[in-house]
Amino acid sequence: MRLSQAIALGRTLCSPVPATQDDLNGGGCALGMGARALGLKFFHGYSLNEINYPTLRNRVEMPCSCDLPRGDYWYGTLGGAIAHFFNEHVFGAKDWTLDQLIDWVRSVEPAEETPRPTDALAKEPVSAEELSKRV
Numbered sequence: 583m584r585l586s587q588a589i590a591l592g593r594t595l596c597s598p599v600p601a602t603q604d605d606l607n608g609g610g611c612a613l614g615m616g617a618r619a620l621g622l623k624f625f626h627g628y629s630l631n632e633i634n635y636p637t638l639r640n641r642v643e644m645p646c647s648c649d650l651p652r653g654d655y656w657y658g659t660l661g662g663a664i665a666h667f668f669n670e671h672v673f674g675a676k677d678w679t680l681d682q683l684i685d686w687v688r689s690v691e692p693a694e695e696t697p698r699p700t701d702a703l704a705k706e707p708v709s710a711e712e713l714s715k716r717v
């Protein structure tokens with residue numbers, strides 16, 4: 583399942599809520615939607631990340647002109663872009679739709695990608711703080 587497919591499937595499993603993969607009330611961001619599509623369980627917050635989808639680390643050209651913190655780990659990565667577009671454009675400025683975000687992810691992701699199972703995450707003890715840096 584490609585990342586864009588996971589987000590598209592996951593959107594049917596939760597309500598859209600910015601800035602969190604899981605608001606503990608049935609809502610979450612685009613990455614949280616993808617997490618639900620993979621059947622990830624709550625583990626220090628949903629953590630759809632580069633363990634599941636190495637693609638999230640890929641460098642991408644940001645298709646917006648927002649002034650983003652360039653020193654940030656996420657800057658310029660697909661994962662950071664998804665979080666940014668969901669939080670700041672689908673929600674904040676409302677100048678993107680979730681459909682547009684999913685289409686954009688589809689345009690930059692590999693043609694095929696099989697997500698790694700969540701077991702890879704569960705077997706690796708990490709703090710919630712560390713996880714939040716990864717996602």
Ligand SMILES: [Zn+2]
Pocket residue numbers: 646647648666670671
């Ligand atoms: Zn932007």
